[in-house]
Amino acid sequence: MSINRRLAATAANLLPEHKPPGSPGQILEAALKLFAECGYAGASVREVAAASGVKPATIYAHYPSKEHILAELCRIGHEEQHRSVRAAVLNSGADPRDQIVAYVRAHVGMHTAFPMLAVVANAELHVLSAELGATTFMLRQQSEQLLADIIQRGLDKGVFNVPNAWLAVAAIGGMGLRVAYWYAPDYHLEAREVAEVYAEYALRILAVSERRSGEAC
Known part of the structure; x- marks a missing residue:
């Protein structure tokens, strides 16, 4: 083949x-x-x-x-992604800036740790029937909503500034998805370093112009 x-x-x-x-x-x-x-x-x-x-x-x-095999792989991939980002955000404190950094680190980290799983879970999801994809679609929606809630809290507190909150969700989530296509263990940056850079990009998308003293991304 x-x-x-x-x-x-x-x-x-x-x-x-x-x-x-x-x-x-x-x-x-x-x-x-x-x-x-x-x-x-x-x-x-x-x-x-x-x-x-x-x-x-x-x-x-x-x-x-x-299709049942694909459904299981899609479920596993989205379950791991949602578990990772949710745990990271829960452990990050109440500041939306800390939460967005934690979310992106975990999101990108999953896509560098399980690139094949991430590619299949995202690129082939459209194949699934509503019935077989129900759990996966729910997990995907929950992850998107978690990111949307963080961004909205940041806007409400005046620490984020974007013209459209949902497009910010799409931009930050989408750039993490693409990591799975090009990242491999022999890449010149370690997975942790890639995640740190992407967290910095997310802060820039959200127009976070200042960091508190001692902050590092």
């Missing part, structure tokens, strides 16, 4: 808690790599079976369809 690469990363990785034991986990990991590199439409069930070392019938014993 010819691979037209869409991203720099070459390894499909899932956290142990995301990967079920045995064949289901092998299938998920193999599908993740194929969907990331070739797109959902470009990878057949037969190819997923070959890559995971099982027979096609084994796949259907665990996942009723290829």
Whole structure:
């Protein structure tokens, strides 16, 4: 099968808690790599079976369809992203400037730690039916709302200044999504450094012109 690469990363990785034991986990990991590199439409069930070392019938014993595999990967990706940003914001204090930095660090951090998962969860989400994508769509909306709430609090307090709050949400969230396409472990900046720079960009988008003494991004 010819691979037209869409991203720099070459390894499909899932956290142990995301990967079920045995064949289901092998299938998920193999599908993740194929969907990331070739797109959902470009990878057949037969190819997923070959890559995971099982027979096609084994796949259907665990996942009723290829779409069910994608639905699980999309759910895992959005669940990890939402867990990361929510925990970061909760631990950041009450200042919207601290909260936006924490959100962006966690958002970008997820996309550097799990680039293939992030690409599949975002680029292929449109394939899912409303039923199979319900949990993922809810998680995505919750993450967007969390970011929107931070920005609105900053506007209300006068520490952010943007002409359109929702476009700021789209700009900050979107620039983090693109990291998954170009970031790889051999990039000349460490993942932590990339996240710090993106947090700085977010502050600039929000027109935060001054930092408190001792602040670092």
